[in-house]
Amino acid sequence: MRTGEGRSTATGCGHGAMRRYRGRFEAAVGLKGRNMSALRLEGVSKHFGAIHALSDVSLSIEPGEVIGLMGDNGAGKSTLVKVIAGNFAPSAGEIFISDTRVEFHKPLDAQRAGIEVVYQDLAICDNLSAAANVFLGRELTRRIGPIQILDYARMRVRAGELFARLKSETRPRDLVKRMSGGQRQAVAIARALLSDAKIVLMDEPTAAISVRQVAEVLNLIRYLSDHGIAVVLVSHRMPDVFQVADRIAVLRRGRLVASKRAADSSPEEVTGLITGAIEFA
Amino acid sequence: MSDQRKRNSVPTAHSLADVIDQSEHRGLLSRLTSQQTFWVFMAAMLACLALSLLTDTFATERNLFNVSRNFAFVAIIALGMTAVIASGGIDLSVGSAVVLSSMTVAVLMSAGMPFWIGIPAALGVAILLGAVNGILIAYAGMPPFVVTLGMLSVARSLAMVLSNNKMIYQFGPDHDLLLALGGGSTMGLPNPLIVMALLAGITGFIFKWTRWGQHLFAMGGNENAAKLTGIPVRQLKVSVYVFSALTAGITGVLEVGWLGGVTTNLGQGMELSVIAAAVIGGANLAGGVGTAFGAVVGALLIEVIRNSLILLGISTFWQGAFVGSFIVIAVAFDRFRSVRQG
Numbered sequence: 001m002r003t004g005e006g007r008s009t010a011t012g013c014g015h016g017a018m019r020r021y022r023g024r025f026e027a028a029v030g031l032k033g034r035n036m037s038a039l040r041l042e043g044v045s046k047h048f049g050a051i052h053a054l055s056d057v058s059l060s061i062e063p064g065e066v067i068g069l070m071g072d073n074g075a076g077k078s079t080l081v082k083v084i085a086g087n088f089a090p091s092a093g094e095i096f097i098s099d100t101r102v103e104f105h106k107p108l109d110a111q112r113a114g115i116e117v118v119y120q121d122l123a124i125c126d127n128l129s130a131a132a133n134v135f136l137g138r139e140l141t142r143r144i145g146p147i148q149i150l151d152y153a154r155m156r157v158r159a160g161e162l163f164a165r166l167k168s169e170t171r172p173r174d175l176v177k178r179m180s181g182g183q184r185q186a187v188a189i190a191r192a193l194l195s196d197a198k199i200v201l202m203d204e205p206t207a208a209i210s211v212r213q214v215a216e217v218l219n220l221i222r223y224l225s226d227h228g229i230a231v232v233l234v235s236h237r238m239p240d241v242f243q244v245a246d247r248i249a250v251l252r253r254g255r256l257v258a259s260k261r262a263a264d265s266s267p268e269e270v271t272g273l274i275t276g277a278i279e280f281a
Numbered sequence: 282m283s284d285q286r287k288r289n290s291v292p293t294a295h296s297l298a299d300v301i302d303q304s305e306h307r308g309l310l311s312r313l314t315s316q317q318t319f320w321v322f323m324a325a326m327l328a329c330l331a332l333s334l335l336t337d338t339f340a341t342e343r344n345l346f347n348v349s350r351n352f353a354f355v356a357i358i359a360l361g362m363t364a365v366i367a368s369g370g371i372d373l374s375v376g377s378a379v380v381l382s383s384m385t386v387a388v389l390m391s392a393g394m395p396f397w398i399g400i401p402a403a404l405g406v407a408i409l410l411g412a413v414n415g416i417l418i419a420y421a422g423m424p425p426f427v428v429t430l431g432m433l434s435v436a437r438s439l440a441m442v443l444s445n446n447k448m449i450y451q452f453g454p455d456h457d458l459l460l461a462l463g464g465g466s467t468m469g470l471p472n473p474l475i476v477m478a479l480l481a482g483i484t485g486f487i488f489k490w491t492r493w494g495q496h497l498f499a500m501g502g503n504e505n506a507a508k509l510t511g512i513p514v515r516q517l518k519v520s521v522y523v524f525s526a527l528t529a530g531i532t533g534v535l536e537v538g539w540l541g542g543v544t545t546n547l548g549q550g551m552e553l554s555v556i557a558a559a560v561i562g563g564a565n566l567a568g569g570v571g572t573a574f575g576a577v578v579g580a581l582l583i584e585v586i587r588n589s590l591i592l593l594g595i596s597t598f599w600q601g602a603f604v605g606s607f608i609v610i611a612v613a614f615d616r617f618r619s620v621r622q623g
Contacts, residue, residue, distance in 0.1 A: 108511045137511045
């Protein structure tokens with residue numbers, strides 16, 4: 001199963017070009033037709049000293065699939081997200097993206113491989129405009145003589161297009177400080193669209209916003225899914241997860257105790273799995 | 282942070298849209314009047330006007346020449362300080378950076394070195410000092426307050442060691458050139474004022490139009506977010522403290538020429554005026570906010586007040602009370618505004 005070929009650590013600058021090349025290759029030999037996973041974890045473990053935060057987690061997510069990752073506090077959800085996002089290197093196990101093995105040494109590696117994280121606190125700068133936040137760290141520039149200056153006009157137009165695609169009322173020029181929770185989510189998700197992400201990790205996106213805005217965020221998740229982007233949704237809120245998730249994965253004390261279609265499960269069963277009342281599903 | 286988010290999520294879309302509409306359809310005047318810099322500028326202009334009417338000494342060419350030169354020194358460093366404050370830090374060592382760089386140029390030139398060795402060496406020392414500050418803050422994770430407070434003491438002490446605590450007023454073969462640089466004028470304008478205007482223009486441009494500026498404000502607004510988006514936060518921090526120290530170094534070199542001699546108490550307590558200028562000019566000590574123009578206007582207001590105390594015959598002992606009160610008022614002003622907006 002694990003051949004040495006096709007191994008790639010997502011560190012080099014030429015990775016994008018390689019990815020494009022591989023895409024053509026796969027299209028040519030018809031590999032795309034097979035069930036390629038967007039993200040696959042095999043036997044991923046992470047321990048901090050004697051504490052086993054994750055033990056032997058294997059999970060596969062298809063393109064466009066929304067997976068609801070659930071579990072009690074300390075069950076290992078955040079650790080798993082951080083391993084996928086390149087914040088932590090796993091102690092054991094392997095990560096595959098589009099069936100290519102990857103090794104992340106820092107979050108930037110994961111980002112280059114097509115993983116975007118929408119953090120719980122959104123990782124947004126309140127003092128900057130929506131457009132500036134979308135392009136933060138990868139600003140568009142243009143050249144005037146020997147100097148590179150920021151191309152505000154182009155960034156605003158691009159950000160405006162992204163917000164329009166997301167059907168959000170967010171305006172590129174507005175300061176994030178004055179925005180609603182739903183609009184902030186749109187800014188964070190627009191970042192993911194901009195980078196052409198294949199997998200979006202969302203950590204408690206609906207934890208601290210109003211009911212109306214929750215609906216907005218769930219729509220954003222559906223939008224991502226419709227466009228072939230796999231979404232890992234970490235949440236405590238059962239109704240939200242059941243509304244958008246195709247599949248529910250439950251972690252308990254660092255172990256994956258369930259990974260089943262949402263349609264075949266129920267909030268009662270998931271609650272049982274989270275608490276341990278149901279051993280395994 | 283989470284409190285703030287909860288607060289922001291409360292308004293309905295209707296009221297939010299209203300607020301945005303209002304803010305967008307406000308005229309130029311109301312947009313101007315919402316800027317702290319505008320009010321500080323008006324205050325400075327008003328003070329100038331009042332002084333011209335109340336005294337017959339303010340509006341003389343000689344006094345204005347002095348005021349503009351004095352204010353240029355504070356304003357140049359306030360530009361660097363604004364960058365540091367906007368990035369979420371503070372630099373208390375600028376006064377000592379001034380004396381160390383001016384002492385470097387003085388010692389080298391009085392030993393017979395030419396102009397073109399002395400000045401780069403002085404600026405190099407300032408850059409080194411800033412780099413040490415920045416590395417300790419960014420890589421060792423120490424609080425800027427502590428690091429730069431330590432540097433305040435270390436750098437001044439080094440200046441004393443360098444000069445053996447003597448006054449230097451002979452600058453070797455290029456003596457006249459050095460004095461002309463800081464003390465002379467070009468086309469009727471004092472040289473420090475010209476340097477200040479140039480630096481303010483460059484700094485303003487960098488803040489607004491370069492990635493460095495954008496990243497600096499992002500880091501000041503939310504350092505964690507900046508880090509997560511892949512901005513090299515540590516290198517950025519070092520560069521910010523180097524920039525601040527460099528502005529102090531430039532001031533040091535110019536001040537030697539203006540004063541015609543250097544003693545080790547040069548720049549003592551200057552950090553207070555500089556921080557005051559930056560804060561009065563709208564830089565937010567919590568980070569993420571500040572403008573180059575604001576720094577200049579803040580420095581102008583402080584110098585006009587200082588000058589007015591002298592001209593009106595009020596004891597200069599009051600100076601500290603005024604400058605200190607203005608810092609508090611500026612921060613209070615900002616606080617009220619953010620409460621109203623939030």
